[in-house]
Amino acid sequence: MKRFKAVVIGGTLLACPNAMNAEHDAGWRPLTYMSGTCVSKLLFAAGGDGADGVVTVTPLLDPADPANASNPAMVLYKQQVPKFEPKADTSDGIVAYGWSTAALLQKILEASPKLDRVSVMETARTLKGVTGAGLQLPGSTFDTSKADWFLGETFQLVKYNKAAGHTEPIGTITDLDGKTASLSPASLLKS
Numbered sequence: 001m002k003r004f005k006a007v008v009i010g011g012t013l014l015a016c017p018n019a020m021n022a023e024h025d026a027g028w029r030p031l032t033y034m035s036g037t038c039v040s041k042l043l044f045a046a047g048g049d050g051a052d053g054v055v056t057v058t059p060l061l062d063p064a065d066p067a068n069a070s071n072p073a074m075v076l077y078k079q080q081v082p083k084f085e086p087k088a089d090t091s092d093g094i095v096a097y098g099w100s101t102a103a104l105l106q107k108i109l110e111a112s113p114k115l116d117r118v119s120v121m122e123t124a125r126t127l128k129g130v131t132g133a134g135l136q137l138p139g140s141t142f143d144t145s146k147a148d149w150f151l152g153e154t155f156q157l158v159k160y161n162k163a164a165g166h167t168e169p170i171g172t173i174t175d176l177d178g179k180t181a182s183l184s185p186a187s188l189l190k191s
Contacts, residue, residue: 005030009054012037017046024050031055036155039167040093044160052162055170059142059152060100061135064091064166073135091166100134104142104151107133125149143177150180 007030009019016038023032024047032050036057041064044051061068068074077099081090088095107130109115112123130142140154153176158167176183 007032009034009038011035013043014046017043017048017051020047020050020054022050024048036152039097039158041165042089042092042094044162044167045165049162051160054160055157056160056167057155057157058093058167059137059140059155060093060096061137062093062158062167063096063135064093065168066166071138073132077135096135100136103132103134103136104130127151137173140173140175141177145178148178148181153177153180 005028007019007023007028009016009032011019012035016034020032020034023030032054034054034056036059038044039056039058039060039062044054047054061071061074063074063077077096078090081088081095081099090096108120108124108127111127112119125144125146127142127144130136131140133142136142137154137156142151142154144151154173155176156173157170159170160167
């Protein structure tokens with residue numbers, strides 16, 4: 001009987017490349033799924049040879065993937081970020097995440113009936129059909145409700161290609177909108 005080897009890296013920031021390097025240094029070559037919190041060219045590069053083939057998930061376009069270069073949202077991102085921070089690496093997912101989070105906040109503020117804490121929080125808790133937030137995946141939406149505060153439930157599985165220096169999509173976009181709570185242990189969820 002052939003045994004299947006897999007590992008899940010549920011870390012953040014430097015824990016992710018540390019785990020990828022440790023696997024590789026130990027000679028272990030399992031199928032590796034890594035937390036979407038580590039989707040970054042910088043963190044994959046720090047993972048060295050251990051990063052090649054790692055599978056993860058993202059709700060955003062990979063700014064390092066040349067296939068995304070002509071996307072209008074990507075063009076805007078690559079033009080605007082250097083105006084505000086010339087040293088920023090616009091091909092890095094961490095920078096793209098910051099840009100996209102700010103774009104989502106802009107959409108929330110624009111939709112809020114008043115610009116006070118209560119109104120903004122209520123708007124953020126009741127998003128419907130938000131598209132085009134920064135580098136959000138084309139065809140995906142961000143939705144929240146009073147019963148479901150989870151964002152990014154529409155995502156793309158991706159695999160890191162070390163030689164190419166970017167992630168590559170696997171399959172189609174997955175939409176789990178409204179399902180995260182039912183897939184999460186109750187002990188992790190607090191009202």
